[in-house]
Amino acid sequence: MNDNNENSIREDSFNEPSASLNFLEEIIEEDIKNGKNGGRVHTRFPPEPNGYLHIGHAKSICLNFGLAQKYNGLTNLRFDDTNPTKEDEEYVDAIKEDIKWLGFSWDDREYYASDYFDQLYQWAEKLILDGKAYVDDQSAEEISRQRGTITTPGIESPYRNRSVEENLGLFRRMRAGEFPDGYCVLRAKINMSHPNMLMRDPIMYRIIHTAHHRTGDKWCIYPMYDYAHGQSDYIEGITHSICTLEFEIHRPLYDWFLDQIVTTEYRPKQIEFARLNLTYTIMSKRKLLQLVKDGYVKGWDDPRMPTICGLRRRGYTPTSIRNFAEKIGVARRDNVIDVSLLEFSLREDLNKIAQRRLAVLNPLQLIIENFPEDKTEFLPAANNPEDTKAGIRKIPFSRQLWIERDDFMINPPKKYYRLYPGSEVRLKYGYIIKCHRYETDPQTGEVKTIYCTYDPESKTGGATANRKIKGTIHWVSKKHAIQAEIRLYDRLFIKPDPEDVAEGESFINYLNPNSLKIINAWCEPALMEATPAEHYQFERIGYFYLDPDSRPGYPVFNRTVSLKDSWSKMSQNEE
RNA sequence: UGUCCGAUGGUGUAAUGGCAGCACAGGAGAUUUUGGUUCUCUUAGUCUAGGUUCGAAUCCUGGUCGGACAACCA
Numbered sequence: 119m120n121d122n123n124e125n126s127i128r129e130d131s132f133n134e135p136s137a138s139l140n141f142l143e144e145i146i147e148e149d150i151k152n153g154k155n156g157g158r159v160h161t162r163f164p165p166e167p168n169g170y171l172h173i174g175h176a177k178s179i180c181l182n183f184g185l186a187q188k189y190n191g192l193t194n195l196r197f198d199d200t201n202p203t204k205e206d207e208e209y210v211d212a213i214k215e216d217i218k219w220l221g222f223s224w225d226d227r228e229y230y231a232s233d234y235f236d237q238l239y240q241w242a243e244k245l246i247l248d249g250k251a252y253v254d255d256q257s258a259e260e261i262s263r264q265r266g267t268i269t270t271p272g273i274e275s276p277y278r279n280r281s282v283e284e285n286l287g288l289f290r291r292m293r294a295g296e297f298p299d300g301y302c303v304l305r306a307k308i309n310m311s312h313p314n315m316l317m318r319d320p321i322m323y324r325i326i327h328t329a330h331h332r333t334g335d336k337w338c339i340y341p342m343y344d345y346a347h348g349q350s351d352y353i354e355g356i357t358h359s360i361c362t363l364e365f366e367i368h369r370p371l372y373d374w375f376l377d378q379i380v381t382t383e384y385r386p387k388q389i390e391f392a393r394l395n396l397t398y399t400i401m402s403k404r405k406l407l408q409l410v411k412d413g414y415v416k417g418w419d420d421p422r423m424p425t426i427c428g429l430r431r432r433g434y435t436p437t438s439i440r441n442f443a444e445k446i447g448v449a450r451r452d453n454v455i456d457v458s459l460l461e462f463s464l465r466e467d468l469n470k471i472a473q474r475r476l477a478v479l480n481p482l483q484l485i486i487e488n489f490p491e492d493k494t495e496f497l498p499a500a501n502n503p504e505d506t507k508a509g510i511r512k513i514p515f516s517r518q519l520w521i522e523r524d525d526f527m528i529n530p531p532k533k534y535y536r537l538y539p540g541s542e543v544r545l546k547y548g549y550i551i552k553c554h555r556y557e558t559d560p561q562t563g564e565v566k567t568i569y570c571t572y573d574p575e576s577k578t579g580g581a582t583a584n585r586k587i588k589g590t591i592h593w594v595s596k597k598h599a600i601q602a603e604i605r606l607y608d609r610l611f612i613k614p615d616p617e618d619v620a621e622g623e624s625f626i627n628y629l630n631p632n633s634l635k636i637i638n639a640w641c642e643p644a645l646m647e648a649t650p651a652e653h654y655q656f657e658r659i660g661y662f663y664l665d666p667d668s669r670p671g672y673p674v675f676n677r678t679v680s681l682k683d684s685w686s687k688m689s690q691n692e693e
Numbered sequence: 694u695g696u697c698c699g700a701u702g703g704u705g706u707a708a709u710g711g712c713a714g715c716a717c718a719g720g721a722g723a724u725u726u727u728g729g730u731u732c733u734c735u736u737a738g739u740c741u742a743g744g745u746u747c748g749a750a751u752c753c754u755g756g757u758c759g760g761a762c763a764a765c766c767a
Contacts, residue, residue: 138706138707138708138709140706140707144709164767165767166766166767168766168767198767200766200767201766201767203766204766204767257765258764258765261765262763262764262765265763266763267694267695267763268694268695268696268762268763269694269695269696269763270694270695270763272763299765300765302765303765312696313695313696313697314696314697314762315696315762315763316762316763318763321764321765323765324765325765326765340765342764342765342766342767343766343767344767346767347767363698363699363760363761364760364761364762364767365761365767366697366698366761366762367696367697367698367761367762368762370697390698392699392760397704403767445705445706445716445717446705446706447705447706447707447716448706449699449705449706450698450699451698451699451700451759451760452699452700452759452760453704453705453706454704454705455704455705455717456703456704456705456717456718458704458717458718459704459705459716459717459718461717462716462717462718463717465729465730469729469730470730474727503727503729503730504730533728535728536728544726545726546726546727547726548726550726578726583726584726587726588728589726589728590725590726590727590728591727592727655727655729657727657729658727658728658729659727681727681728681729681730682728682729682730683728683729684728684729685728686728687728688728
């Protein structure tokens with residue numbers, strides 16, 4: 119497949135079995151080696167359908183599906199829908215779409231915690247029968263007060279030692295709907311002075327008279343997360359239940375509930391990893407919701423949002439996100455990933471696949487004085503220099519062009535090799551031109567028009583085509599250009615850690631006022647046929663992606679990410 | 694104040710008692726009809742104090758710093 123010797127050697131050493139494992143892979147390989155759960159690997163991705171998925175979830179998705187793929191296992195999609203007051207069908211569909219778009223499949227294994235309400239209820243009765251659970255009639259406030267604090271033990275509920283019969287009767291009446299919301303709860307009887315507060319007789323069921331998006335009015339009691347999650351894992355045959363670090367403290371409870379019901383050799387195991395944090399980004403669902411609700415962004419899929427749908431609309435590719443997840447690795451220490459690593463993964467993919475086009479975002483008129491008035495030439499241009507199979511297109515060229523305002527200076531600094539009086543540049547895919555003079559607006563002093571001549575032999579394939587010219591600039595033919603709306607996005611926050619708030623401020627104070635700038639651009643005609651099936655690179659500018667707001671004859675493009683720009687960096691450092 | 698978890702260049706992540714490596718970011722250069730891409734070189738790291746050991750990022754002890762935990766949320 120590859121007869122380059124050096125390359126195949128490198129490949130081989132890369133695939134050596136000694137390649138290092140992350141801590142999750144180590145645990146899994148150890149479990150497989152020990153024949154745990156019959157050597158099976160079965161993971162799950164368990165979103166709560168109460169919001170949209172973001173890049174942090176993408177890490178979890180890549181981990182869960184990736185690990186299963188690597189060890190020939192399976193991954194279930196399971197909606198953790200145990201709280202009907204917060205959850206909605208709307209989110210279910212969005213979540214499914216996002217996971218599919220990322221490139222993962224749960225086949226037919228789409229489950230809901232609510233599928234297990236009957237089984238969960240049966241097990242709850244068993245716990246009551248075993249004297250391990252009781253109905254508590256106290257108010258939420260009272261229960262909370264009795265729970266003690268982090269440093270002081272709690273005290274036992276006066277209802278803690280009700281008889282099994284009384285508990286069973288009460289629990290059945292809870293289920294039957296005889297009590298209003300909050301009248302009583304079912305609690306596990308564990309230890310009110312446990313140093314881990316979650317073990318101080320945690321609540322298993324509460325009364326909520328609200329219709330559920332799947333079970334409708336069948337239930338008016340709903341299980342809490344801790345009581346539902348491990349049991350759901352057990353029902354589904356999950357082997358490795360991977361979650362984020364904040365659930366670490368829940369693990370003893372996860373294990374306690376399993377202890378009460380597991381009768382088999384098989385048993386799922388919870389393992390925690392550190393969630394993703396990104397510089398200049400917030401990941402909290404609550405805060406993202408606030409951005410949407412209060413109109414700081416235009417919706418969950420606003421291209422500035424770190425949501426999967428936002429990134430998709432912005433022009434991110436699934437490949438770039440998967441590669442990113444691979445690069446950041448996984449561990450148990452808190453981390454903040456530099457957003458430039460995400461952008462690197464994005465450019466890396468886009469560079470390979472993006473269709474090149476010419477567009478002028480900030481136009482300046484250029485006239486080629488020795489080019490005939492009425493002549494149009496069609497110049498062949500490679501669609502993608504990284505991929506010859508992408509083919510070519512022809513770009514119209516004529517006497518009057520638009521060029522980028524940045525590509526001309528009256529008094530250029532050192533190392534500026536674009537256009538200035540007397541200089542020569544190459545027009546990309548076209549001719550070498552020389553600048554002779556320019557015209558300014560007498561009112562404003564702004565440059566209006568640049569006058570050049572072209573070297574007719576300097577076209578690709580021409581006699582002087584290979585002359586060394588330092589600068590190449592992009593252009594569009596004025597009379598053939600089409601207009602498009604361009605949305606220039608920048609980071610949403612001006613502070614690397616927007617959640618690190620000063621006294622009396624909130625993350626809202628750190629919003630970047632320039633996170634969106636809308637302009638009009640002149641584009642080569644081929645962009646009239648732009649489609650969301652393609653990603654585009656406007657040469658020398660950046661990557662762009664067609665927005666659904668586009669109208670017939672008027673495309674709208676989102677700037678996905680700019681090209682790396684070592685010139686602006688260099689000229690800034692000079693200052 | 695208690696319990697649990699964690700600590701390796703600026704940011705991530707390897708090294709599983711034996712040469713501290715890789716990626717991003719930063720810097721310098723080469724190539725280039727994109728100041729893009731690609732390529733080369735380069736700056737920079739084991740929280741701290743002790744102990745075990747021929748040998749410690751790794752094992753032990755103390756400290757320091759950071760995180761999690763007191764919803765009828767997940």
